[in-house]
Amino acid sequence: MLRIRGTIGDLPVDLTLELDDGDWARLGSQLQPAPMADAPAAAVAPVKQRDDLWQSAQDLLRNAGQLSGLELLDQLEGLAGDASAAKRLLVRLRHSPKVNVASGGDTPLYSWISD
Incomplete structure (x- = not known):
């Protein structure tokens, strides 16, 4: 479970996300830094x-x-x-x-x- 609390402008936000193991794995794979070999020449x-x-x-x-x-x-x-x-x-x-x-x-x- 992931809970996000704060405001957007004047509106309060209290958001709870429920993620299963597969969701966490996909999220984690998106957050991994790209290997240097894949880095663009720029x-x-x-x-x-x-x-x-x-x-x-x-x-x-x-x-x-x-x-x-x-x-x-x-x-x-x-x-x-x-x-x-x-x-x-x-x-x-x-x-x-x-x-x-x-x-x-x-x-x-x-x-x-x-x-």
């Missing part, structure tokens, strides 16, 4: 795009050698297309073992550590 694309963006961010700093935090954030924003994605990349770079972050006055200096 669901995988954002992950690939994030990986490509992360690689591009690393390449940007590697090629520059060293950038101030403000310069790096500005270039990452151009790369990522928006400020929030650029900030996420900057934080990820800050915590990367391939990047050294040093105090540089008003803004930190990000340096690529040679491979």
Whole structure:
């Protein structure tokens, strides 16, 4: 038995559903997450795009050698297309073992550590 209580607008709702074992099994099967093999290619694309963006961010700093935090954030924003994605990349770079972050006055200096 499943009881649903609440309101719809100003109307009170008190609904009781009686389900047998077969009903519960069908309901449960509908609630199972789809296996990844059945996931559409569009669901995988954002992950690939994030990986490509992360690689591009690393390449940007590697090629520059060293950038101030403000310069790096500005270039990452151009790369990522928006400020929030650029900030996420900057934080990820800050915590990367391939990047050294040093105090540089008003803004930190990000340096690529040679491979």
